[in-house]
Amino acid sequence: MFPIYLVCVLTLFSVPCVHSANYLIGAGIYDITGPAAEVNMMGYAMLGQLTNGIHLRLFSRAFVIADAQNKTRFAFVSLDACMGSQSIKLEVLKKLKGIYGSLYTAENVAISATHTHSGPGGYLQYVLFDVTSLGFVSESLNVIVDGIIESIRMAHDRLQPGNIFFNNGTLLEANINRSPSAYEFNPDKAHYEYNVDKQFVLLKMVDEQGHGIGMINWFAVHGTSMNNTNGLVSGDNKGYASFLMEQYMNGNGTIPGQGSFVAAFAQSNLGDVTPNTRGAFCADTGLPCDYNHSTCNGRNELCRGIGPGKDMFESTAIIARKQFEKALELYSSASVPVTGPVDFRQAYLDMRNYSFEVEGKTVHTCPSAMGKSFAAGTTDGPGAFNFIQNDTKDDPFWDIVRNLLHDPSEEQVKCHYPKSILLDTGEMHEPYDWQASIVDTQLLRVGQFVIAPVPGEFTTMSGRRFRLAVNETLKAAGFPTNSQVVIAGLTNTYADYITTFEEYSVQRYEGGSTIYGPHTLNAYIDHYKKMANDLATGHPTPQTTAPKDLVDVQIPFPRPVLFDSHPFGKHFGDVNKDVNGSYKANETVVVQFWSGNPRNNYMTNSTFLTVEQLQTNGKWKVFRTDAFWDTKFHWAHTSALSGESLATISWDIDATVPAGSYRISHFGYHKPLFETPEPFNGTSSIFKVVVSP
Template structure:
């Protein structure tokens, strides 16, 4: 060592050793943190910073040639490190591209039967709030991608997915296929029906309803297009927490038939975990969230006639409104003042009004004007839009997805007899032997709208907690597996304590207890849950449609067959036999897409089976996985119970189409997909499901003509707000207008109803529309054959409303004698909100 080197060593490494050590450390660290280049980039910057300090501290005079040479060596290694990062596929700092989208799928708000309760008398006649399709896309920058769509609809439909994929392939080629796209329904029982292709699901809607089908297909396509165009570098976080008061078991007697040892593993007879994904754009910050939690969409009853997203649709609105206010700084991220729910921010600029008399005089000057023609775009243009969103930033998208909700009711107060007020029979859910007297009660009983709000709010508040605390980042591959399986004759190997047996599933069939309905929506006649014998009279009626074979009866045992749907083929298939199953992987999140309603225990067994397969390998890649079940996804095949629950033959068991071994079949086939996912192997696609669109029959009459009384315009007020009236929070303001059938124009991404605020004494500003929870649009007519109809707006003034002058406005579209469509609008007399 030279005198110069010795004099400058001072107990530290010589710079030559430092440069070589940095080279080794750089390569070692790269191997350890490869795949997490954000950390590596930070390491490089830190090394460069420390080295510059070292040079300044150790070598204040840089006139020695060796010093410059060694400094250059270190800089070479740091430059090599940075070039290595630039070559990386994720040099942007994000492992994923993330995009979200949302679009209106509300559908016809008149004449169409609601899907879910199978109640022929439940016909749509207005809107509680609108339905939407929400989607996320997660993509590796140069690799796989997956799409998940959540529908404010009762369930997914096979024909809907077939046509959506056809459109996506025409637009994007093979980028989006049936394999990597999942379409799931929240299971609201308050959405228009008629969009499924199998006969048994469209009987009550008088066959296929093209308007219902078209708006859902269009909405899914458009929300996926939005998500695709919004793809940007971003991160994803996952969180999970317990929610106890949003669901109860509606078939506890069936649950108790599961093995005692298995039941002891769980604290509750329903699943209480909510799993949430938080999507964060690298530039804009949080842009959305999707969560999965099991509870039925039956807060709205079987007699409701207003289109509604039920509790999950409400929760999604609350979450999106909350974030918009939070993003603008109008609400705290955790605390909700006075328990008031958030709402979408209108274009109102709040102003202080002290003089009530002055407001009344101002309101009096705006009397109800005559109805008048408008353009088709007026309804869309008048919708409430935020004036405060950052330019270029996309709307926050939040979805509350369905899971294994098969035996979970949101009516948490329990089931009671409407004649006596006593609890219903435990085993059969009857009152004096009659199922139609047994109804469950929501937390807002007897107000179904309040029950919807409360259960939606409970899910929303838990989601906010999880969203704010989410810190586990999703990391790892994006992947997927998909297969079509014929469940009508599937061989299933069942192993029990070393003994294996091969059994088979059956063609689809529905049991007698299916007709009994549930405590959420009872059936009719003398059917009851827990019936494993049947009734001679109803068997005779059944045989007039299709007599089940002895083989089918034995296969479905102990289910007494009421409808042998799997063997009924006229005029076309009554029930599906070929079903899609699918696994989506996003890092440590696994989504199991199932085409039906798994009960609580059935879902637990499926998750456990898939987890056992994924964690069987020794590379620890799946040790920290989160597995969620996405129920009612890609198509619909009713219920899936455990073998033991099936023996009890309550509603869920009677609706388990493919016999007692249905769950075992799902577990067997999902384990195959999981194994293929682990080893990177393809799977057999299986037989394709039929496309029955051209065979569909529709018996729903078209709109023939809309008319008003002589001398009356469409949009004229027929029941006005009282003149010189003043209202406050909690009051309901009502006005009715001469209107037309809402099937003439669905007002997609528009509105039939509007609350307007008077700004600066001469400008009416949109404040609330028919997508707000507080504003209801009701449509009525004197009789089914009448051409005259009315539209009624009901505004329940929310807490925190801006004081001032308001009015109610209605938009519609009337069909003329020769089929032409004319749009119109009308407004009420102005009133004061103090």
Template sequence: MSKCTRFLLMIGVVLTTLPSSSFARRCKGKTVYKVGQGIYDITGPAAETQMMGYALGKQQAKGIHMRLRSRAFIIESPCNRKRVVFVSVDLAQMFHSVRWGVIRKLKRKFRGLYNYNNVMISAIHTHQGIAGYSFCALFNMTGLTNGGFFKQGFNKQNYNAIVNGIYQSIVNAHYNMKPATIKMGARDLLNASMNRSKAAYNHNPWAERRRYRHDTDKRMTLVRFDAVRGNRPLGLINWFAVHATSFSSKHRHVNGDSKGLASYWFEKKFRTNYQARDTFVAAFAQANCGDVSPNLWGIPKPQTDYRNADIIAKRQYNTALQIYSRARKKLSGAVDFRHMFIDFSKIRVKPQFTGKGHQRTCVAAFGISFAAGSTEDGPSYHKIKGGKMVKEGWTMGRRRRTHSNVLFRPVTKKMIRCHAEKDIYMPIGNPGFLGNKFRMTDRVLPLQLFTIGQLAIAGVPFELTTMVGRRLRKNILSALRSKGITEVVIAGLSNAYSGYVTTRHEYAKQHYEGGSTHFGPWTGAALRQSFYTMAQAIRSNKPIRMGRLPRDLSRFQGVRTVGVVLDAVPIGKKFGQVRNQPREMYRRGQRARVVFWGAHLKNNLMTQRTYFNVERRVGRRWITVARDWDDNTWISWRRHGVAASHITIDWKIPRNAPRGVYRIRHFGYRKLLHGRLKSYSGSSYPFGVEMRVKHPKPKPSIFRKCPRGYFKDPNGRCYQCPRGYRRSIHPVTSSRAC
């Protein structure tokens, strides 16, 4: 090491050990931060793969409605150069496996500038994404029942798409950094959510419930970013608590549910270019949604999926637009952060957080009510009668000798006492004979706290119920009010995932949320205690011990998902050839549909690209008007025979679509026998919107099938003999065949 390098390192050490209070004083009143925003595609293999969220093996993806995105924001302090990274991703959950992969790539490129301490990745909790991206077996096994075995397990293709997409969105944000102001606003949204566990919520003390007008958090908090130069809008983040379960478990097309749809509409309004590096980004992030449902009209059904999602998305979009246009309060002051890994299976909780003396958390376990699912958002396929499972093979984990002992050790009396009211169904924290190499779920979890001026962001790896979220915000605010913090938001499902967290009173009712609280009745109190410790560290400008990282399980992932062996088409067909042409004319509001002979969607994910274009003819040119990420398009995959594929493309024609001539073009990759991929493309006949475009007559083909009662001549033409005539046995043309 040279003398110059040693000197620079010594300066760095001195700067990092200077008291943060001096930086805070220098930051006071400063409103110009450095901000960067980035967006990137994270859509995985959207055909013959298990979907994530409802834990139903029959929910296999069959196409794309809208692409999934990673939306990243980097904010640098105006005085001490501290940076925080907030990423909102269109996924069901965020797992440590993904964050580990992203941080590893960031460390290589930026030499430690971005690390576990200052990078927060939060999932919106869509139930219409692709599964198989966790290192923990529990979250990769959702399809081992109902015929999903060969489509389950760790899906490396999906994992890489997610990790690379999140990493690239952060890289884009890094290179987009520029001086900017941050404005904050908030507003209540009253008609987009309901409490799905009212009996459990009402079990909380009346004295606490009476402080709040509603049984869910109705407050939407939003921050907007505007470049100083030219006042150009850069993007926004808003937090609102509502489950992304507007689409039912019978829906098979990948999309971001209501939050992904609201983001798309906001970005469309600001003309976001998804293929550009520097463009407007709108993140509709998740909050404490544990007991909050969007299904105001009952259990989601396939017939009403799109209508319900549109309504909830529109209400979030409209409220966000109102806050965005009226936000006036500028954030000012320092940026700070704290982060810790903590083993949630053995936290000793102090009396000030329990109200009942010292308590402990438990080894992770599911309760029997977990198996029932959430009644309001789509019940599970399990059936419960009299407290016992009636579906064969899913016996209760409380029994000593059960089917599940391959994966779990027997439940102990200590566990039963610790989990109190919970009737233990699966002791997921007790690994079986496979030990730590086959971990069902993480017990070491990350907790993270950001402060940006007057705003604090708490990153939690759980789904918090409404009351837990309120208590947590209150604790953090009490510790940080002296630092000028006036607003605390909860970023749910951040950095990892380990089920739900309820209050002690809600836990006693053992609804779905209570049965899904992994670490027992005092998990909520342990969470508040840990965040209070981090908040105190920020207040007193002291460092905090990060803790031990979860064990690296990347080497123990067995890939059970079956890949594509070969793509083929029937004799006489070509890849990209149209099987079913569109009609000659459509009205606005109708669906145009084309079916192509194509290849498997797994061959190439077309990241940052598209599987098809809808094009309009303008003069001699064709202008693209829709792609596979638009909200009015669908691409569907279906197997034909052994190795052939039907690719169906639907375009719902907008009410404001210009009258004219259109066509649909499809792009894909086919796999050859030796494994190499080869691109192909195809185009439909032109068709008219509010006008007729005549199609050419189909050319005769010897492979073309004739209608019933018709015969084919050697030239491929179909004919029918008149009444009283019989078909000739000689191979003659149709004019001489009868």
């Protein structure tokens, strides 16, 4: 018999052997893909960027952590979505109260997002963010809320004794700074080796026997590997990294969302951090863009960041795989146990006029406003017209346009200086508020590890200053010397960007999008230090007034699906273009079906397609669905007037696919006029995958 210590050492992904569990842990995952057609994507603010199919399904990943006595708990949720929002959290809390009473509340539930720019939009409750969707999209909100509830329910039901381990490391070549000229204005830059965070922080969760329950990691990089020409729903680099980790832990070929191990690649201080690691270049000349303004011949439209790959799909895969490989390395070597209480603090913070002292001087925040440089966009997604980054000048034409909406007061202009205000959102309330004025702030503690959910996108240096201030406050109040603070970005509320005071003065895109004025960062630091002290000393944080729930006053836009049709002599699910007879590795199978609108049924926790493999017993086995990386489901009307549409399904065959007989099936719902949608399906001819000579 092996000595017990050798058993521990030799076990795959071993953890230090323990005799008792420190925590109760549960993990859950649920589909939140939503409307995969005709809905504006959230992130790039492009009117014409509508969903038209699926590359990767989107998921809500929930983790419930309680102390061993089951007295205190919190739920951390990571969404494959552009951002968390007050509308989402407020609706989730209503439903959780109906199921669990007072067990899950605003204080102990955090809803964070990975910041993919390739998911359906229209779910935020403020006007500015629904403009490109031409209104609120209840379809988007409802599927996200329902998916969060189901993932939390699953995590709650799976709660079991276990232990948590912590690890961190450095991940290179997966992110760069897209606004380096602004970063250089920070006087503390000399304290750091890189102008973006390369820190990769991971929590490993296992049961009493050391078997994996799940993992959460935090790494700062934008979800913009997929660019603004994309129409396929995708979790971008973090969504694909989660897919890779879950496939590895649950077994390759496991249907995504159905395995027991849940892996969240959560977001951190990504504000000025891009995955387009080759830099920004002019599309017309191939030369680097202007360093200070990110322009080409004085205009921003042609300046674009370039990823590490030959196209957006390859770039997404490269950045995702780097995160996956680092996560696997840190997960397998994680050995520092997390020990100590489970606790949390939360407060709603009114950012319209938050006053505090900085170096003996009283300063305050401002009602929200967006600067002209915000409209210039970034190298990940350039804006339009004649806006440029690093622009603090007034423009008579745009000032007239702005004033037609709302002329900012003299006090507001002074408060936001040197920002040149384009949209005075904090003073605009018709038809309802344009941006958040009250934000949701929070701290979650498990032992010496503290998660700081924040309501926006902190830049690199903002995040560094914030983490340092919170960690120093915790330690000064009695926290362990090995305590760790991580920022969970885009959580609970979306209140845009948070730059340093120095970066704000430069007014790049991030500065123009820092909505509460130049003292925004220091206001958050001041407030979170108070919450951190309360957390460390065991004092309650005073409760404040929650923001209004505006869901019931939203103005919806998307027109309903009236009807679907097909050409005379055809049926829904009939093949329009069939497969070839055989394929080899590195070839792509393409088949096309007469279809119905994907909005008729989102096929939640199901699929619009299957690739099926013929077994030796003559039965067909599902080999792929629309949640796999190597499949694509694309939908388009052939005639919007007639209601006819086609679904094009493709499957990229790689060298790991076994030889054999396969077929592709398409599933969906079609809507007869004045009737409820009805299911249909269709199947391609059988084809062979052959081994290359």
